[in-house]
Every structure is written in structure tokens, then in C-alpha cells.
């Protein structure tokens with residue numbers, strides 16, 4: 384495994400692999416790796432000749448009062464995880480190499496970026512889309528892997544790749560959960576033991592909503608779920624919405640495939656989760 388800390392060097396290495404006919408897989412991460420990330424590495428290992436994992440806490444996707452400085456950066460442990468899973472390259476660029484002084488170019492995916500999380504984190508998806516374009520250009524990836532816990536992020540990147548005719552295939556990967564049902568996230572480390580215990584109810588509530596989806600009015604499904612979410616210890620809901628799977632518009636009677644997407648604070652930790660609902 385090679386650790387690459389420089390943008391041009393990474394691009395040169397990736398280009399060489401491309402010219403040798405290797406298929407390249409990119410797993411973009413912000414580090415603080417967990418089983419969810421490992422599932423993406425393993426998928427790339429199965430599909431691609433070369434797996435590149437980027438670990439970059441992207442300043443562009445954090446708002447002014449968010450956790451950019453506090454975001455966990457356990458670099459040694461992360462490198463061990465990559466090594467153990469036979470990652471070929473770990474790309475860890477410094478922020479000033481990715482976005483040097485005078486950087487002026489941004490990518491926006493209208494509408495999809497403005498709903499759900501976009502209402503609470505207005506610059507977030509612009510930062511995500513921009514860094515992903517850069518990482519794809521640096522890695523020459525044939526495939527890039529994203530976890531479905533960040534469902535809106537996945538839809539935005541998928542749309543961007545389609546609209547801009549990227550050659551990279553954007554691959555969705557299932558949510559990985561703890562045995563309790565809690566979706567695994569780098570931010571779970573912020574939760575206290577009690578909060579973690581309480582957070583397991585989120586998935587339980589989503590599964591109950593899924594049962595209701597087939598028979599009940601959507602407003603009722605949502606109302607029932609919201610009233611249960613509000614009872615979780617120290618919770619504050621940013622949103623809990625049932626939206627169409629493809630365009631993220633609020634689902635209605637005609638919707639056949641929907642996603643119930645939730646962003647909820649448990650104490651000082653913001654958690655995302657979702658469940659796909661098919662009629």
C-alpha cells in the first residue's frame with residue numbers, strides 16, 4: 384500500500400495505471416474509517432484492478448459553525464484499516480493542495496442540493512460535489528463508491544455524473560448497521576453511551592414506517608414516525624420526510640418507490656438515516 388500526499392503525484396500514478404489498462408476504483412472518504420467504509424473498499428476490490436481510498440476532511444462542505452475542526456482524524460488507525468484491507472493507494476492531500484489560494488471553481492446540482500439536508504446546510508452539497516469532481520479527475524476512476532446512508536449525497540453525485548457525462552460509474556452501496564440497528568457513521572463517536580443506546584430506536588421507527596407505508600396514508604405514516612422520533616432522549620428533528628426515490632420531491636399517493644429520510648440531533652450529534660419504501 385502506498386500513501387500519496389500530493390495531488391499531482393496521485394494523478395500521475397493513476398494515469399499510469401489507466402495507460403496500463405487497469406480499472407481504477409475510488410472510495411472517497413473523510414477518514415475516521417469504519418465498517419461502512421470497509422464494505423466500500425471490499426466492493427472496489429471485487430470490481431477493480433486498483434483501489435484508491437481518499438481521506439480528506441473537505442473544508443468546503445462544512446458551514447461556519449459545524450464540526451470541521453472537531454471532525455475525528457485518527458490517521459494511524461485509518462492507515463492500518465486500509466492496509467489490512469489491501470487498499471492499493473491512500474490519498475491524503477493537504478487542504479492547500481486541493482484548494483490552493485485563488486481557487487474559484489464550484490459545482491452545484493440545483494434542486495437536489497436545496498432540499499432535505501440542503502435546507503439546514505446550505506453550502507454543504509456544493510462542497511461535496513466540487514471535491515468529488517476533483518477527486519475523480521485526480522484518480523481517473525472507472526468506478527466510485529458511496530454509502531446509501533448519505534442518500535441525498537449519492538443522488539446528487541449520480542445526477543452530476545449524468546449531467547456532466549462523467550465516464551466514472553457511481554456505485555451505491557448498502558447502509559452498514561451496528562447489531563442494534565444504528566447506521567454506522569464516523570460521527571457516532573460523539574454519542575454518549577446513553578445517547579447511543581437511545582439512537583437505536585431510529586431504525587426501529589423507520590422499519591415500523593415501512594410496514595405502514597403499504598397500507599396507510601403517507602401523512603399519517605410520517606406523523607406517527609415523527610411523534611416516536613420526538614420521544615427519543617435528547618432528540619431534535621431537522622427533517623423526517625418521505626420523498627420520491629429519484630427526484631427527492633415529497634412523495635404522494637402515486638409514488639411507487641420512496642425514501643423515508645431523517646436527519647435528527649441526539650444531543651450534540653446530528654445523525655442521518657433512511658429506509659427505501661417500495662409499494
Ligand code: PAF
Pocket residue numbers: 411412413439441444511514515533536
Ligand atoms: O461522505 C463523505 O465522507 C464525504 O461527504 C465525501 C463523499 C468523502 C466528500 O468529502
